[in-house]
Amino acid sequence: MRVCMFRLYLLCVAFIICVQTSPAQAYVTILMYHKFDAADSPSTSISSRMFADQMKYLHTHDYAVLSMEELERCIKGKMPMPAKGVVITIDDGDISEYTKAIPILKRYDYPFCIYVFTRGVGAPGYMNWDQLREIRSIRGDVGCHTHTHPHLIDQSEEGIEEELFKSKKILEENLGREIRWFAYTFGEYDASVRAVASRAGFSLMLTSDPGSVGPHTLPDLVPRQAIVGRNMDMSRFIEKLSYPELNVLERSPWRGRLNGKVLAGVSITIDEPGLYYPGQVQMFLSEKGRLDTEYDPASGVLVFKGPIEITRKVNRIITTAKRKSDGLYAMDSYMIVLPDQALTDK
Secondary structure (H helix, E strand, O other): OHHHHHHHHHHHHHHHHHHHHOOOOOOOOEEOOOEEEOOOOOOOOOHHHHHHHHHHHHHHOOOOEEEEEHHHHHOOOOOOOOOOOEEEEEEEOOOHHHHHHHHHHHOOOOOOOEEOHHHHHOOOEEOOHHHHHHHHHHHHHEEEEOOOOOHHHOOOOOHHHHHHHHHHHHHHHOOOOOOEEEHHHHOOOOOOOOOOHHOOOOOOEEEEOOEEOOOOOOOOOEOOEEEEOOOHHHHHHHHHHHOEEOOOEEEEEOOEOOOOOEEEEEEEEEOOOHHHHEEEEEEEEEEOOOOOOEOOOOOEEEEEEEEEEOOOOEEEEEEEEEEOOOOOOOEEEEEEEEOOOHOOOO
């Protein structure tokens, strides 16, 4: 009888855990770093002491730190999303990543991935090939970040191909294995950049769009949370861990290139609107801030009525909605890019 009761108890516990960590609620936050202790780069650097505090926080709060391989399996539905999942990525291959960050990651035995642009490998201030090979022995991995680190949205299709195919080949020849993951330089993309990245054979492409990975994340538009800058502290770090995926069914304008610099309006349709508090659904545009929107909680349609003129070449449209289940703000963000002609028009 006691054995039966104990088994029943275990089944109840398992059921509760499954409900609390259902696939619809679980998500993975990808952390994006650049430099460490770099006083000359305040917008892309944090202190190694703060980085150590952040890794300690992940450890003491039982976060599951995933490898890129595990992340890919989650995105492609081959592995369930963990309840508290994190991926650690570091862009560019700056030498401070090797001297300051990697010893801390090694302390916790955390997997990580460094995205390098191949022209920088071995240059002053950057990691060399021996160091990149070495990190494989401490659960590190290497991804592609182009050859010369250009703004890809400013390149011709031939130029984009040169950057991606060349850098992938160089990495594979020097590291002796297939390179499957790519991070867009400056986080910028449009339809052409995405298409070339797919043709180059990358299976995951990482953006700088804030948000987290969920069941509806596209493999070529994987969001990341930037953990950089003078204003970064532990409270902001913890906040960036708390934005689950917001699934958007329709959006206007669409991702990537716009037709012109004047938008007739902005609208999105949220999936399963009943999951969110109607009064806590908001939309933001990078260069304008919070937009004055109208929201229909029955249909999930959130609308900003324009027209509105865009002046920056690159903007992000960000939508947040507070979940009823846990009070977290689910987030969707995507990039829009002005056509080249609009930049010269007066």
